[in-house]
Every structure is written in structure tokens, then in C-alpha cells.
Amino acid sequence: MADRGWMYSGWKRGRPTNEWVEKTNEFLDRAYSIPELVESDTIKCPCAMCRNYFRHKRPKIELHLCHNGYKENYQTWTSHGERRENHEHVIGLEVQPEGFGETDRMDDMLVDLAGGHPPLDEETPTGFAEAFYRMAVSADERVHDQTLHSRLSTVARLLAIKSQYNLSVACYDNYVGLVHELLPPNSKIPQDFYRSKKLLEGLGMQYHKIDVCEKNCMLYYKDNKNKDTCDICGTSRYKDGSNKVPRKVLRYLPITDRLQRLYAHEGTAKLMRSHKEDHVARSTKMLHPCHGKAWKQFDDDFPDFAEDARNVRLGFATDGFTPYKLNAASYSCWPVFWVPYNLPPGVCMKPEYIFLAMVIPGPEHPGNKLSVLLQPMIDELLNLWAGVKTYDASVKRHFTMRASYLWSIHDFPAYGMFAGWSTHGIFACPQCMCEGNAYRLKKGLKATWFDCHRRFLPIDHPFRNKANAFRKGKTNMENNTTGNI
Structure with a gap:
């Protein structure tokens, strides 16, 4: 099976030839004969839709191959027991051990991503699956013939640089335009920020923008989604002007x-x-x-x-x-x-x-x-x-x-906002509450907890009887009633 042109030329009048069927069965027999590849009677499906990211049983793989054919450029069956012995030589490029190219592990990332969303029963991919297949194609597609960088790894690095240095969309579009001028005409990097984001849509990491009242009285969310003014304070949802630009936006990442x-x-x-x-x-x-x-x-x-x-x-x-x-x-x-x-x-x-x-x-x-x-x-x-x-x-x-x-x-201040307990005044401690023995200074009226610690000492401790070492004229024989130390 050294000559594998039959994988892509073994079709006549929209139907597979007898040679294609025979050699496909040999391919599946060989794959199922390797125990390391088989899990619960399933192996990776090499069809043009699943692209070795999803696993199926043999009847479904045969159906997929008949409907979709093999994934492109799969003459070396790397996911079905073969090793790529002779990598294609690329002029002027040295692959670093921790660099990108064949070591960028984009395929591993997509395998993990596919595992989180197992294939649906229906044959036509929709929603997440459709975006995932577009991204999977870009993981195998080189930017141009003289590099090992895939389209997906390149876009991922470009977007990471944009985020790291807080670049604007216009700046991103400009430097991607310059990269296009430096690369051969047939390079396959997306031309702008919008197309780059569409390529990574299959990752599924979405976030939601929720308009907020300027005074944080309410969210324009669920039943209030279509309201234009706040129910509490009456403030307008949008800034002045004809364009509906919200005054404040909450960004939520599920x-x-x-x-x-x-x-x-x-x-x-x-x-x-x-x-x-x-x-x-x-x-x-x-x-x-x-x-x-x-x-x-x-x-x-x-x-x-x-x-x-x-x-x-x-x-x-x-x-x-x-x-x-x-x-x-x-x-x-x-x-x-x-x-x-x-x-x-x-x-x-x-x-x-x-x-x-x-x-x-x-x-x-x-x-x-x-x-x-x-x-x-x-x-x-x-x-x-x-x-x-x-x-x-x-x-x-x-x-x-x-x-x-x-x-x-x-x-502690954020605790007061989150838990609804006032962290100011003599009842600031959420554990001791009213048993904290705090008091206010006579002159400045500030709350203080000075000399509130002696009640935690053993009852026979000498500090308890000292009347002038702490507060003047005060001894402390009180027991710790809060149970806290």
C-alpha cells in the first residue's frame, strides 16, 4: 500500500471504485489490528469532516469515508500506526525544540477541545462542530510552502501579541497588512482582526456584554433587556446622541x-x-x-x-x-x-x-x-x-x-460589599459582632479594639488583674464567649 493515490482518485461517477473499497477495508483492518489505537471498539475517523479528531466505530467510519472521503494530504497514516520518518525539508527554517511549527501542539489542543464536545449523532455539523472543523482545517494548513507554521498557530500568536501589548484593532490590521506584503502572494493568514477572530471561533470561549445602569441600580438583563431607562433612578441607559451607546457595560465570561x-x-x-x-x-x-x-x-x-x-x-x-x-x-x-x-x-x-x-x-x-x-x-x-x-x-x-x-x-473592605456586613464602627468584626467589646475614643470618636484581647487569656493569667497596664483602672475577668481566638 505504498502508492496511496487511490485514497483520492478511487471515485468514478460519484461512487467509490472496487479498488477504493478493497483498500479502505485493508486500511481499517490494519488500524483495528493495533491494540493501542482501539478504545471501546472505536478508532480515529480519517474522513474529511472528522479529520482524526473524533472517534467512531467501524460502521460509522465506513459511512463517513463514503460520504466525505479521506482528509487531504493523509498519505502517511500518522494517527493510525505510522510514523513520519522523513519530514519535508523547508528552506531557511530551523525548528526549535520549544518553538512553533511541528512542536506547537496545536493538534493536541484540538484533540482536547474535540474531547470536550463529542460528535453529535447527526451527519451535518452545526454550531460548535462547524466552527471546530474550520479551525481544524487551519491547524493542518501551512501559511505558505516554505514554513512549518500553520495558519492556526500563526493567528493564535498574532492575537496573543495584540492582547499582551494592548494593541488597537486598527494597529492589528495594519501590521497584518505589512506581514501580507512580506509573504508570498499565496499566503493564508487572515487579512484583518475580524477574520482572525472568526478563525478561532471554534474555541467557544465567549463573553457577554450586559448594559448596566450608570449608578449600578440594575442590569439590563433578562426581563429588563429591552428597557431604555433605569427602574430605580430613572437614568437613561444610553449616552446622549442618536447612537445607542450604553453608559456602562458589564463584561461577563461564563x-x-x-x-x-x-x-x-x-x-x-x-x-x-x-x-x-x-x-x-x-x-x-x-x-x-x-x-x-x-x-x-x-x-x-x-x-x-x-x-x-x-x-x-x-x-x-x-x-x-x-x-x-x-x-x-x-x-x-x-x-x-x-x-x-x-x-x-x-x-x-x-x-x-x-x-x-x-x-x-x-x-x-x-x-x-x-x-x-x-x-x-x-x-x-x-x-x-x-x-x-x-x-x-x-x-x-x-x-x-x-x-x-x-x-x-x-x-476586609471588599468583605463588607460582598457579604453585606458593615466593616466600619464598633461592630465591624463579623465573628465577634456585638460581643467584640469595641468602644469609641472620647475625643476623636474613632472605633478602637484596644484591650479587647485579655478575655482570650487563661482565667488565672496575671495580665487579667493589672488595672493600669492596659486601660486605666480596668481589669478583665471576662470569659471568651465568642469561641474565637
Whole structure:
């Protein structure tokens, strides 16, 4: 089977020839004879639609090959047991071990992405599948004949540079235009930013723009989506002028797709169960949040949730920062992050596993209106608590993934906004509440907690009887009634 021109020329009058059918059966017999390629009686489908990214059983592969033919340039069966011994020599290009070209791992990324969205039963690809197939074609398509860079890897690098250096769309279009002038006329890089984004549409990482009242009173969301004025303060939704430009926009990035992507990769899917199956789960030391009281109490309260180790425990983090220079006008922007704590301690704190879920716009901090701005995230959490169908690449099966919110990470002022507890005055401590023994200074009336710590000492400690070492004329024989240290 050295001469494989039959793969593309073995059709006459729209039908496969006897030679094509015979050699296709030989190809499938050979592939199924290699145990490493077969999983649950399926192998990778080499048709022009699946392109070795989806797995099927033999009857469906035969049907796909008859309908779609083989993927282009597949004379070397790299996904069916063969190795590419002699790579094509490319003039003037040296492939670095950690560079792009054949080491950019774009194919691996697409295999993981395909695993997260197994093929549908219908033959015609729609929605995600259609965008994925367009992206898969670009992963195999070189920019031009004298480079190993694929169309997909090149566009991914260009968009990464744009994001890293905060380039405008016009700047991106201009330097892509210059790149086109430097490359041969038949180069296949998209001509502008719009076409570049369309190429990566198959990644499925969408975000939503939600208009917000200028005073954060309400979101133009769900039932309020088509309103033009705020129901609370009466402020117009749009700026003055004929164009409908919103005064303030909340950008929301759903986390469901990104949690599902964690299970699309076989290695990461196993890590998501490590808190229950790994040696860390059996440790007697505090090595993971699963050893904490909050995690264990949650498991006791919701045993049906704790039964499946793949259900996700999430941590929430938010705080304000100034995106401009300190000498510029004050502007407070609030990003919101989620952290999946199922992962091992050395993994879950890495930047790639901390998901940006929301960017709350300024210029002022949201204050007690923070709960209004978190509505889309709360709605998604309710859906995740009910469960979403997810594909687990480690076991090659679907399961119902659920997620719960366990912890919040923020500073004390942000705690007041998020939890609705005033962090000012003598009742600022959310643990001690009214039992904190704080008082106000006589002159400045500021709240102070000086000398509130002696009640935590043993009852016979000498500091308790000292009347002038702390507050003048005050001893403290009070017991710790809050239970906190």
C-alpha cells in the first residue's frame, strides 16, 4: 500500500471504485489490528469532516469515508500506526525544540477541545462542530510552502501579541497588512482582526456584554433587556446622541465551558478527582482544602454532591484596582475570579487555572450594589448546582457535573460589599459582632479594639488583674464567649 493515490482518485461517477473499497477495508483492518489505537471498539475517523479528531466505530467510519472521503494530504497514516520518518525539508527554517511549527501542539489542543464536545449523532455539523472543523482545517494548513507554521498557530500568536501589548484593532490590521506584503502572494493568514477572530471561533470561549445602569441600580438583563431607562433612578441607559451607546457595560465570561474543558483533557480530568482518590486525600496533614472543616461539613450536609469526586468546589475572589497610573484620574475596576479547588495544591493556584468571570466597570467601586452586578454569575451557579452534561475524557463517558461555591477571598473592605456586613464602627468584626467589646475614643470618636484581647487569656493569667497596664483602672475577668481566638 505504498502508492496511496487511490485514497483520492478511487471515485468514478460519484461512487467509490472496487479498488477504493478493497483498500479502505485493508486500511481499517490494519488500524483495528493495533491494540493501542482501539478504545471501546472505536478508532480515529480519517474522513474529511472528522479529520482524526473524533472517534467512531467501524460502521460509522465506513459511512463517513463514503460520504466525505479521506482528509487531504493523509498519505502517511500518522494517527493510525505510522510514523513520519522523513519530514519535508523547508528552506531557511530551523525548528526549535520549544518553538512553533511541528512542536506547537496545536493538534493536541484540538484533540482536547474535540474531547470536550463529542460528535453529535447527526451527519451535518452545526454550531460548535462547524466552527471546530474550520479551525481544524487551519491547524493542518501551512501559511505558505516554505514554513512549518500553520495558519492556526500563526493567528493564535498574532492575537496573543495584540492582547499582551494592548494593541488597537486598527494597529492589528495594519501590521497584518505589512506581514501580507512580506509573504508570498499565496499566503493564508487572515487579512484583518475580524477574520482572525472568526478563525478561532471554534474555541467557544465567549463573553457577554450586559448594559448596566450608570449608578449600578440594575442590569439590563433578562426581563429588563429591552428597557431604555433605569427602574430605580430613572437614568437613561444610553449616552446622549442618536447612537445607542450604553453608559456602562458589564463584561461577563461564563465559567461553565471552562470547567467542562478541564474534563476535556484526560490528564486534567484525573487531577480533578485527586482530592478524593490521590494520596493527598488520605493524608493526616493539612495539604489540601479537602482536609478543612468547611469541606468536610459541606460533604456531610450534601452527601449526594460529595458522592461524585468530579463535582467542583469553587473559590470566589474579587477586589478593586486602578488600571491607570496613580497620577491619573481615580478609577476603580473590579475583576471577579473563580478557582476550582478540586485540583492539587500545586496546580489550582497556577494562573491558567484561575478563571476570570467578570469585569465590573468603574469609575467608582460598586459599594452595596455589588450583589446587583453579580446576578449573571449567581444564575450560572444555580445552573451548575443543578448539573450540566459534561464529557470526561479520562473515562470516555458523559456525566452530570455539578459545582458549588465554598469560599470567598478578598480584603476586609471588599468583605463588607460582598457579604453585606458593615466593616466600619464598633461592630465591624463579623465573628465577634456585638460581643467584640469595641468602644469609641472620647475625643476623636474613632472605633478602637484596644484591650479587647485579655478575655482570650487563661482565667488565672496575671495580665487579667493589672488595672493600669492596659486601660486605666480596668481589669478583665471576662470569659471568651465568642469561641474565637
